[in-house]
Amino acid sequence: MIEEKEIKNNMATIVLISCVSKKVKIKPGEKIPAKNLYTSDLFKKSLAYAKKLQANKIFILSAKHGLISLEKKIETYNETLNDKSNVERREWAAMVLEQLKQECAINTDKFVILAGKNYYKDLIIHLTNYEIPMEGLGIGKKLQWLKKRGCNE
Numbered sequence: 001m002i003e004e005k006e007i008k009n010n011m012a013t014i015v016l017i018s019c020v021s022k023k024v025k026i027k028p029g030e031k032i033p034a035k036n037l038y039t040s041d042l043f044k045k046s047l048a049y050a051k052k053l054q055a056n057k058i059f060i061l062s063a064k065h066g067l068i069s070l071e072k073k074i075e076t077y078n079e080t081l082n083d084k085s086n087v088e089r090r091e092w093a094a095m096v097l098e099q100l101k102q103e104c105a106i107n108t109d110k111f112v113i114l115a116g117k118n119y120y121k122d123l124i125i126h127l128t129n130y131e132i133p134m135e136g137l138g139i140g141k142k143l144q145w146l147k148k149r150g151c152n153e
Contacts, residue, residue: 011129012056014104017046018115019062023076034060035070042139045146046114052151053112057103061119066092067099081118093122 022040026032035047038060047070050058060068063079081089100106111130113120124130134142 010105010108012104012109013053013112014100014109015050015053015055015058015112016061016067016115016120017043017050017058018119019043019060019064019080021078021080026076029075031073031075033071034062034068034074037074037076041143042146045143045151048151049114049146049149050112052149055112056109059103061096061115063092066096067103082116084118089118090122093126096123097126 020038020040020043022043023037024032024039026037038044047058058070060070062068062074063081063084064077065072065074068074081092084092097106104111106126107128109129111127113124113130113132114134115132117135120132124132134145137145
């Protein structure tokens, strides 16, 4: 019993937000913090929700880079998992899992996933404790869900 309590007390909340296609226009070769690159309402509201959760760590699930921190400076890109094959998505998920292992306790941390199915379906099979609060919702319904929770950016 003591061990289980210790694990719960040491459990961090990690939020994973998927990248989006709508990005700020920057010069070729210019890099900016990832949190400033993505400009869609869904990304901004998802980030606001992650901050409301007072998550220990927030990461972006990038189709190109895998797991990236909010502050990591990156160039703009045009890549999505929606265009990838099942094999490519599994390879991407394996890469993200390895990146997560460097940042988190896979077996004890709680993961809150704010992403589309292609970004989490091959990842969650390796996670012990996760929730997908907007699972099955389309973009419009996700925006409504986030707005109801006071996430207006």
